[in-house]
Structure formats: structure tokens, C-alpha cells
Amino acid sequence: MNSLKKKVLAASLTAALSIPSLASASGPPQESLAPLRTIVQETGAAIAWNPKTHTATVTLGDVTIVVTQNSDQITVNGEALSLPRKAEMIGGKLMVHPSLLLEKLTAKKVEKESLKTADAFIEAIEKGQFDKAVRNFSPALLKVVDEKRMEGYWTALPQQMQAGALKHIGDAKLKSKNAVHTSVEIPLVFEKATVPLTVSLNRQGQIDDFSVLFLPPAQKIAEEPTYSKPDTFTEKEVIIGEGTFALPGTLTMPKGEGPFPAVILVQGSGPLDQDETAFALKPFRDLAHGLASQNIAVLRYNKRTFEHAAKTMFDPAHTVDKETTEDALHAVDLLAKTANIDTNQIYVLGHSQGGLMLPQILSKGADKPIAGGILLAGPARTLPDIMLDQFEYLASIGQLPKDHLELMKKQIELLKDPNFSGKNPPKEFTFGQPMFWDSIRNIKAADMAKEQTKPLLILQGERDYQVPAKTEFTLWKETLAHRDNVAYKLYPKLNHFFTEGEGQISNPEEYFNPANVPSYVIDDIAAWIHAR
Incomplete structure (x- = not known):
């Protein structure tokens, strides 16, 4: 449990113990309330009380939350949401149920900390300080990417992207958040194209992964199908x-x-x-x-x-x-x-x-x-057989240069060699991870x-x-x-x-x-x- 949740829980327990009359007056025990100011201060948000409207306005970055005394409704950036219990003024303190507020405010705090960590990562890379760049890697990532591998990856990136030299690095922004990672996107501006670097952080705030995916974006994505209900x-x-x-x-x-x-x-x-x-x-x-x-x-x-x-x-x-x-x-x-x-x-x-x-x-x-x-x-059939047909078709319609086709044919020949070994691949093999290809090349479904x-x-x-x-x-x-x-x-x-x-x-x-x-x-x- 992180320090913020511990302190809010402690505040909730303190509130519950100090006002036993609330539980006895209402029959069955209810979920505990906590001082709004305690929640706010721990997230770094600002709070302002309006005695005329009996409302507290909480702001953190671009998040604005309005809490009204004696109401179980709050607004988050104008959207009305319900609390499990009404906000109550007790002993001069506005007491609220912490769960929803904690969720909204900690989400914003995680976003700010994720951006800060990603900025520090890319700044260290830009300065060639690869030992510093990997300092906040998760143990899982550090197990396979040390400072030397990070340096090799970054040095080879312009050639792999085939987009010219790196001109500058754009501002980091939150890309997405799911149950595993909070992902930050950083634009890498090359001479011929801008490519997004995605930095993914785990729940502990450590950099757990990163990727550069260079695919031309579609101008429009397919909408929800009409048969969806x-x-x-x-x-x-x-x-x-x-x-x-x-x-x-x-x-x-x-x-x-x-x-x-x-x-x-x-x-x-x-x-x-x-x-x-x-x-x-x-x-x-x-x-x-x-x-x-x-x-x-x-x-x-x-x-x-x-x-x-x-x-x-x-x-x-x-x-x-x-x-x-x-x-x-x-x-x-x-x-x-x-x-x-x-x-x-x-x-x-x-x-x-x-x-x-x-x-x-x-x-x-x-x-x-x-x-x-x-x-x-x-x-x-096997994947190498399928890929050979695919490459030949693309070449026939002008989608694959002939020299690339010949290169692909040579790689597929290596894969189809019965003696190919993922543990000891031929020096000419440049088609990706040898062990992966060794594991899939002979599968006939x-x-x-x-x-x-x-x-x-x-x-x-x-x-x-x-x-x-x-x-x-x-x-x-x-x-x-x-x-x-x-x-x-x-x-x-x-x-x-x-x-x-x-x-x-x-x-x-x-x-x-x-x-x-x-x-x-x-x-x-x-x-x-x-x-x-």
C-alpha cells in the first residue's frame, strides 16, 4: 500500500473512531469518511472553500473537482459523479468518502510522476548518460536491457528508422493507461519523419518497457460496426x-x-x-x-x-x-x-x-x-513458405523492390535449412530473433x-x-x-x-x-x- 493510501486510510479510521454517534444513529455501520483537506494535501492538489455556496473546489493540473456539503454528488471537470455517502461538515472539517476522490486525484498524480520519469529518461539518453537512463528501470527490464544495450539500441535507431538524423525530441504526453502500464509518448523528430517513442511505467512508477513503432498512421479508423449493440x-x-x-x-x-x-x-x-x-x-x-x-x-x-x-x-x-x-x-x-x-x-x-x-x-x-x-x-503450411509467396506477390505489384525480395529469399532459405539453429544461427541471418524463428519455422498447422x-x-x-x-x-x-x-x-x-x-x-x-x-x-x- 502506498503512503497516500495509508494516510487516507488512517484518516478514515480516525474519523470513524472519533464520531461513533454517526454509526449508532444510522443503524448499520457505514463506510468511513475522511477529511477532504487530508486527501487533497497528500496529492499536491489545491483546495478552496466557498462559504456562500458551501462548496470546496479542488484543482490538480487540468482536473477540477467540486464537492458540495450535504450532497453525495461531486463534479469532475463538469461531469457529475456519485459518492457512496454525502459530504458532511464535522468539527469544522468537510468530511468525504475517499474512494472516488482518491481515484481521480491519484490518477492525476501518477500521470505527473510518469511524465517526470519519462522526461528524465529521455534527457539522460539525449546526453549520452545511459547509466543514468536505466537507473529507474524495473528489475524485469533491467534483466535484459543494461546501459550497454540501451546505448546500442539508441545509436542504431536512426539507421533502423531510415528517417535520417535525429533533429530534436518533442514534449512527453500521456498516451494511455491500462491495468498493467501507464504509457507516455515522446515524439522523436527525424529529418524525414516523426516517430513516437512509448515509455511504459509499472504500478511502482518504474520504467518497465519502451518501444518505437514506425508505421504510417491511418488518417481515419473504422467506426463501431452497425451490428454492435x-x-x-x-x-x-x-x-x-x-x-x-x-x-x-x-x-x-x-x-x-x-x-x-x-x-x-x-x-x-x-x-x-x-x-x-x-x-x-x-x-x-x-x-x-x-x-x-x-x-x-x-x-x-x-x-x-x-x-x-x-x-x-x-x-x-x-x-x-x-x-x-x-x-x-x-x-x-x-x-x-x-x-x-x-x-x-x-x-x-x-x-x-x-x-x-x-x-x-x-x-x-x-x-x-x-x-x-x-x-x-x-x-x-509453414510460415517461411507463406512468407515467400507473400514477398513474391508484393514484388509482382511493385510493393517490394527486387533487391529486397532477393534478400528475403536468402533469409527464408536459411530458415528452411534443416541445420538452422536458433542457438547458433548463421552469420548471414538478419531476420530477427533466431530462437523465435527456430521455434516456429517447422510448424505445419x-x-x-x-x-x-x-x-x-x-x-x-x-x-x-x-x-x-x-x-x-x-x-x-x-x-x-x-x-x-x-x-x-x-x-x-x-x-x-x-x-x-x-x-x-x-x-x-x-x-x-x-x-x-x-x-x-x-x-x-x-x-x-x-x-x-
């Missing part, structure tokens, strides 16, 4: 797993009487958030809200390589099971102990790389309550699923250039032809992210067009689950 479901923030790689997630629960079937969403390759945001698209948000609108609970979460980017990037022993399988099984464990979930109907849905890993998830989770799997654009017995639903977009339907969808059907509990659906208009487009095969530009997963995909998944 927000009044029929609720969303709650949850934590998947624990310890170093705990992940923030969202549980979308239908309203009404359960128990409800549930689906866990597992992303494709790369550092992806819980919505699987890809430029203008948010397919996992669409799936979550669409399925929840049809009485199916959905659990989605930030991928490990998104939430813990540096800790995974610098981990020499990082594997695909760490990246995908382990967290999917942690999600199963969470749903299995969640009220109102039908534990006989927990399904795992994997998209792209998540689909490739689905048979492995089912295998390693054989002792867990997984009822079946759903694959969206899941490769049947269709062959692995051949002897499995859990029911599967395999969905594929016919216009997908990343996981081509003509090879992958066909191979799934051929390999699993002997199984009678596998259903298939091919969608003529859909691309890799299951949004519609024109033309025989899609292209990367299509992902910049805001679009939703069509309702018929949601309907097909829901119908298959409800028929189990």
Missing part, C-alpha cells in the same frame, strides 16, 4: 497472466442470464493491441462487440510483443510459445474461473499466426477446458490438426494475399478430409483482415480504408458456437 453487453478490464509478462485485456460480457459461451481472440504476427489494430482496421473489436451482441462472451488482450516490446525484443530465448501459446492458455485459465462463463464452451479463435498456432494451443492446453477452435486466415479431435471452424477470405486461399484453404480441406467435426467457409470478397474489397486479390493499401468485419462473418461464427 452496446446496450446488450458490458466491458471490464482484466489482467491475463501475472508477473513480468502480465497483459491487460478486456472481457466483453453479454447482459442477462448466463452462463455464456466464450471466445478468446489470438492475434497474428507482430506487436498488436487487443483490437488487432492494423492501420484503419480493428477486426478484434468488431468480433468482440459483434459476438457479445449475440450472447457470446469475448476475451481479448494486448499481445505480449505489444505490451512488453523491449523485454521480448531483447530476450535471447524468446519463442513463439512465449509470444502466443502461453498467453492464450492464461486466458483460458482466467475464463475458467470467471462467473457466468460456460466452461464447457470456451473456444480459442486464432487469426493469421494465431491460427497457425491454434493446433499447438489445443495440444498444450489438452488439460484445459477448451471446447474447440476457430481459424481466421490460418496458414496450413494442418498436419498437427490431423490427429486432433476438438471441433474446428476454418474461415478464409478468398482475396487474401498474405495467406492465399488457393493453397492454404485447399490444403486444410485436403488434410482434414477424414474429420467430420470441421466446418469450412470461404468468403469471396474478404481480405486477410476479413474486410471487403474489390478485385481478385487484395493489396496493402486496402488496409488504410476504414471498414468492419462484415455481419455475415459474425453470424457464421455465432451460429457455429450456438450449435455446439
Whole structure:
């Protein structure tokens, strides 16, 4: 418990002990009140009392809270919120229930301290003081990133970004806050582009991760799908797993009487958030809200390589099971102990790389309550084979220079060499983390699923250039032809992210067009689950 909470709790207990008549007069004991000024002073906020209106105005940065005597209503930046009890004047002190005020004020204090820590971090880096830069790292981050690695990372960054020299560093601002991290964004202004550096702090205020993700932003993001019915479901923030790689997630629960079937969403390759945001698209948000609108609970979460980017990037022993399988099984464990979930109907849905890993998830989770799997654009062949087709297609439409294609071909040749070793990779291998590639390069999902017995639903977009339907969808059907509990659906208009487009095969530009997963995909998944 931090010092602020301890002092507020102490004040609450003191107030409760000093005015026993309140409890006896009102019958059952009520939650304790604490002096407003005590709460305010501990957060560094300012307070002003207006005797005419009997109101106290509390300000901290851009947060303004107004508390009115003998009222259980407060306003936070003009928004009316309710307290568990009325604010009361006792012994010349305005006494309030501390929970909501503590939440609002400490959130602002955490924001200020996070910005201060991030500023100190980037200032030390800018001055070349890398020993000072890592001083406020969490033990988990410091385990894989010491001052030498930090210096190497920063020195190589301009070349990796291919955006010219670093001109200056912009002002830090709060980016987001979830159940695991408070994230601060700092603009790095290069000659050719401005790239955001994200610094993530844990609950102890330590820098627990950082990342630079250089992707061209979409000008517009797909809006909430029309088939979503927000009044029929609720969303709650949850934590998947624990310890170093705990992940923030969202549980979308239908309203009404359960128990409800549930689906866990597992992303494709790369550092992806819980919505699987890809430029203008948010397919996992669409799936979550669409399925929840049809009485199916959905659990989605930030991928490990998104939430813990540096800790995974610098981990020499990082594997695909760490990246995908382990967290999917942690999600199963969470749903299995969640009220109102039908534990006989927990399904795992994997998209792209998540689909490739689905048979492995089912295998390693054989002792867990997984009822079946759903694959969206899941490769049947190995990932190197898929990638070779993908690179050749991009080169054919002018999206990949020929010299880059030749480089990629050489890297894939190295991966397909039976003697490739992640522990002792060839010097020419420059394609990322060797142990990761060694762990995934030989996985053939269709062959692995051949002897499995859990029911599967395999969905594929016919216009997908990343996981081509003509090879992958066909191979799934051929390999699993002997199984009678596998259903298939091919969608003529859909691309890799299951949004519609024109033309025989899609292209990367299509992902910049805001679009939703069509309702018929949601309907097909829901119908298959409800028929189990």
C-alpha cells in the first residue's frame, strides 16, 4: 500500500473512531469518511472553500473537482459523479468518502510522476548518460536491457528508422493507461519523419518497457460496426497472466442470464493491441462487440510483443510459445474461473499466426477446458513458405523492390535449412530473433490438426494475399478430409483482415480504408458456437 493510501486510510479510521454517534444513529455501520483537506494535501492538489455556496473546489493540473456539503454528488471537470455517502461538515472539517476522490486525484498524480520519469529518461539518453537512463528501470527490464544495450539500441535507431538524423525530441504526453502500464509518448523528430517513442511505467512508477513503432498512421479508423449493440453487453478490464509478462485485456460480457459461451481472440504476427489494430482496421473489436451482441462472451488482450516490446525484443530465448501459446492458455485459465462463463464452451479463435498456432494451443492446453477452435486466415503450411509467396506477390505489384525480395529469399532459405539453429544461427541471418524463428519455422498447422479431435471452424477470405486461399484453404480441406467435426467457409470478397474489397486479390493499401468485419462473418461464427 502506498503512503497516500495509508494516510487516507488512517484518516478514515480516525474519523470513524472519533464520531461513533454517526454509526449508532444510522443503524448499520457505514463506510468511513475522511477529511477532504487530508486527501487533497497528500496529492499536491489545491483546495478552496466557498462559504456562500458551501462548496470546496479542488484543482490538480487540468482536473477540477467540486464537492458540495450535504450532497453525495461531486463534479469532475463538469461531469457529475456519485459518492457512496454525502459530504458532511464535522468539527469544522468537510468530511468525504475517499474512494472516488482518491481515484481521480491519484490518477492525476501518477500521470505527473510518469511524465517526470519519462522526461528524465529521455534527457539522460539525449546526453549520452545511459547509466543514468536505466537507473529507474524495473528489475524485469533491467534483466535484459543494461546501459550497454540501451546505448546500442539508441545509436542504431536512426539507421533502423531510415528517417535520417535525429533533429530534436518533442514534449512527453500521456498516451494511455491500462491495468498493467501507464504509457507516455515522446515524439522523436527525424529529418524525414516523426516517430513516437512509448515509455511504459509499472504500478511502482518504474520504467518497465519502451518501444518505437514506425508505421504510417491511418488518417481515419473504422467506426463501431452497425451490428454492435452496446446496450446488450458490458466491458471490464482484466489482467491475463501475472508477473513480468502480465497483459491487460478486456472481457466483453453479454447482459442477462448466463452462463455464456466464450471466445478468446489470438492475434497474428507482430506487436498488436487487443483490437488487432492494423492501420484503419480493428477486426478484434468488431468480433468482440459483434459476438457479445449475440450472447457470446469475448476475451481479448494486448499481445505480449505489444505490451512488453523491449523485454521480448531483447530476450535471447524468446519463442513463439512465449509470444502466443502461453498467453492464450492464461486466458483460458482466467475464463475458467470467471462467473457466468460456460466452461464447457470456451473456444480459442486464432487469426493469421494465431491460427497457425491454434493446433499447438489445443495440444498444450489438452488439460484445459477448451471446447474447440476457430481459424481466421490460418496458414496450413509453414510460415517461411507463406512468407515467400507473400514477398513474391508484393514484388509482382511493385510493393517490394527486387533487391529486397532477393534478400528475403536468402533469409527464408536459411530458415528452411534443416541445420538452422536458433542457438547458433548463421552469420548471414538478419531476420530477427533466431530462437523465435527456430521455434516456429517447422510448424505445419494442418498436419498437427490431423490427429486432433476438438471441433474446428476454418474461415478464409478468398482475396487474401498474405495467406492465399488457393493453397492454404485447399490444403486444410485436403488434410482434414477424414474429420467430420470441421466446418469450412470461404468468403469471396474478404481480405486477410476479413474486410471487403474489390478485385481478385487484395493489396496493402486496402488496409488504410476504414471498414468492419462484415455481419455475415459474425453470424457464421455465432451460429457455429450456438450449435455446439
